[in-house]
Amino acid sequence: MESIFMRKRRIRNEALWRTEIMHGRRDFCWLTKQVQNKNIITYYLDDGKKTAVTETIEREMPLLFKEIRRSGSPDASIAFLPGDEAALGTEGYRIGETEAGYKIESASPAGYLYGMYGLHRLLTAQNETGFPYESVPDQSIRMIDHWDNFDGSIERGYAGESIFYDHNTFRGDMELIRQYARLLASVGINAVLINNVNVHRAETFFVTGEALTEIRKISDVLAAYGIKTYLSVNFAAPITVGQLKSADPLEPEVASWWEETVKRIYEEIPDFAGFVVKADSEGEPGPFTYGRNHDDGANMLARAAGPYGGVIIWRCFVYDCAQDWWNREADRARAAYDIFEPLDGRFLDNVILQIKNGPIDFQIREPVSPLFGALKKTNQILEFQITQEYTGHQRDICYLVPMWKETMDFDTKHGKSLTVKEALRENSPVRRRSGIAGVGNVGMDANWTGSKLAQANLYGFGRLVWNHELSAEAIAEEWVRQSFCLTEEKCGKLAAILTTSREVYEAYTCPLSVGFMCKPSIHYGVDIDGYEYDRWGTYHYADRDGVGRDRTVKTGTSYTRQYSDARFSEYEDLSSCPDELLLFFHHVPYTHVLHSGKTVIQHIYDTHFEGVERVREYQAVWESLKDSLDEESYLNMKERLVWQMENAVSWRDQVNTYFYRKSGIPDEKGRKIYQ
Ligand code: GCW
Incomplete structure (x- = not known):
């Protein structure tokens, strides 16, 4: 009998439907469309042993594919089968056609999960795709950072209150968190930071006591979608929580306080991923208070987390926010490079430096941070901002994928040629400890992001970070096709709003x-x-x-000198500086x-x-x-x-x-x- 999947073009045209089955007030974004079949079809899951992720697949299949049942035979419409780890890594997958329909091969349950969403996407949103279709993520860590506070507010959030917290309690809506995890996993996100990097007093206590039980619940829900949980910690926690006199990273009792604390966290949450730290920045405490440097601080925490496989993500957003405006020599753009470049190679291998895309702060147009390419012996994560702080507050339309792509494709010209996306992987000594993070844009609003079109930024972030070859246009079209039922012409019009919106906002x-x-x-x-x-x-x-x-060496702050020779000459010289960066440099x-x-x-x-x-x-x-x-x-x-x-x-x-x-x-x- 001809499999329904063999007639997929027809399925795509006829049988996509918006459905209400996923009850409730939430907008299911790009996962609303079910692939509908006239006959009951089956799937086969070779899961060896049951894991939380394979259970997720069992729950998800009937949501994505109507009238589907699990079968005991690999001769099913969709078969999940073991794949070749050497080719696919631990998260990649390959979809091939079979007599009965499709097979999804992967070396891990997470890969099956991504393959499942991949197949759903291929059937609902992508035009002609050749099979086999193979997809392996381009970055290891693909992360969303939440700037959510325990009181329920979100720093720079434009879509309502936090989905995690409410009035200094854990909101405890696990179904909501599950739905969020589903959205994230469907676009390949595998890490989430659940609290603001500005760690106020209440959140400083997250590392101990009852909070850990609640965090464990969140982490379990996320883990079932292949997502690891990170916490932001306050560098002064040994004082606030531990009642010590100091938080000096070289003080033995400070180090042992952290060791003890980390040990208890892992007792409660065995697959806890690690800490994110904003230190010595905008009022947050840090090693500078004790005359120590950032490697001292990060390495001390890394020693505590190391035995459990934990990592420390240390942010490079460190600068003097109490500058004299009348001092024309001082230049905030220089700060991250001045502080961190000299420390290259001095961090332990479970430390990752997290670097904002530009040298200042998520503006609609900035040059690329000079740390990319310059750091050669340090694990690194590139940090983008999905939430539209400086880019329109999710009121103005601003699809950010073109900007992110520009950054990732930027050739730092260190050596012959080295793009940012390559530098992240190649200059990180431990490649699985490198990647890209984005500050999240969701909240309690029923459509998650306040602005419906801002969903495209969350979707696009995941897609681009997984697959660097995708164009901003292709991603926009995919999102539109999955989110609305439009003719191709109308889909094109809507996608064109998205893809031009960054240049319009900039204009x-x-x-x-x-x-x-x-x-x-x-x-x-x-x-x-x-x-x-x-x-x-x-x-x-x-x-x-x-x-x-004026940031030139000749007459300005010399910031231009932080780039490779080729980029330095280009930016230093008025006649070669690109128009769009002119007033940043001259x-x-x-x-x-x-x-x-x-x-x-x-x-x-x-x-x-x-x-x-x-x-x-x-x-x-x-x-x-x-x-x-x-x-x-x-x-x-x-x-x-x-x-x-x-x-x-x-x-x-x-x-x-x-x-x-x-x-x-x-x-x-x-x-x-x-x-
Ligand atoms: O963009 C700035 C924001 C702050 C933010 C800071 C940071 C979390 O205005 O709200 O604080 O960056 O990245 O740490």
Whole structure:
């Protein structure tokens, strides 16, 4: 008999349906579509022995494939079979066609799980795929960092309260956490940090006592989806929790306090992954307090975690946040490299340094951090921000995959050529201890991310981090196909909103990488001089003659010298510095002519006028999709597009007026600039 899967093209066209079976108020995002079959079909799972992950597969199969039953025979419609570890590693999978349907091969239950979601995706969202289809993750650690606080708030969260905590208790909604784990596993995430890196007093106690029982419950749910649990710890915990006089990492009693603490954590949570530490940054305590360095701090914790296979993820986001704005020599962009590059090779092999994509702080446009490629003997994780702190608060549309891809593909030019994605793997002495993390964007909102379209960032992060070859466009289309029932033409229109949205957001907020002209502390909306005379080290230096930060060796802060020779010369020299990074590296007159042929001032005017027009186009496209979208999604983004429009207009008018007043140069196209 012809297997139903042999007619997959027809299945894809006819039988996808939005379903209510996954009851409840939650939006199941890209997993809403079931592959429906007219006949009962079966799957076979060669699981050797039952594990939490194989149990998950049993629960998931009927959610993804309608009317499917487990069978005792490998001659099933979908057969999970042992695969070749040498080719697939521990998490990869291979899907092949069989007489009866498909076989999914992998060397581990986690690989089966990813293969199951992979097959579902192939059948619901991807166009023609040749079989066998083989997929092995490009990075080992694929992680989501939560900046969730015990009181239920989320630092830089724009989708409601925390799914983990509520009013200083554990929310305890395990079904919700399970649903979240499912979303993450379906795009290949295998690690989650469950609390904010700013560890306040209450969370400092997470490392002991009753909290551990609750954390164990979370960790068990995540583990059933192949996800490891990490905790952020407070470097001063030995004082706060342990009642010691100091947290000096070289003090033996501090080290033994941590040893004891870690031992108890592993007694409670045997497969606990490790700690994430933000030290000596923005008020968090750290080794500098005791005149020690960051390797002293990280290694002391690593010694405690080592015997259990635990790791210490140590963040490089360390800088002086009490800078004098009048000191033009000081440059915050330099800090991470100045502190961590000299320590390369001095960390134990269960320490991983976590490095933000850019040298400052998740702006819509920054150069790539010079630590990539420069660190040659240290395990490393690249940190992105999925939550839209500086990129529109999940009100403005901003699909971030193009930006992440740019970073990962960036050639650091250390040696002949070394891209960031290669540097992560190749410069980490223990490759399985390297990867990519993203600060998460979900909360209690029914659609998880507040903005429906912001789901595409969570989805895209997972997909890209697993498979670096995917294009930002392909990922956007996949997400759209899995999330809505649209014709190919409409799918293309919606995907085009996503794939252009980063350049649009950049157009009306951040000319030529100048950065930080946003409202202080909230980081949304325009306030051009909001940070100009403040302590945070982010200045644009606009005056009547020009704008931008001089970071050259010749006349500026010498930040350019932190790059490889080739990149250094490119950025140092005004004539070779790329337009989009110009004001990050140079202070130039408004009349400076860009490679594009425009003057800086005209570029500012043009992009700000254009940005507003593009948002107007988005509104029109969204209206044109109205009848093809579910009402909730339609209204959700309609409202946000109104907010985005207001935001873009206020950026346009304030930025244009500000620079017109400074420069006195009119718009050559004579458009309306308020005087
Ligand atoms: O982007 C900044 C944020 C802080 C955040 C910090 C960090 C968790 O404004 O809210 O703190 O970065 O990455 O540590």
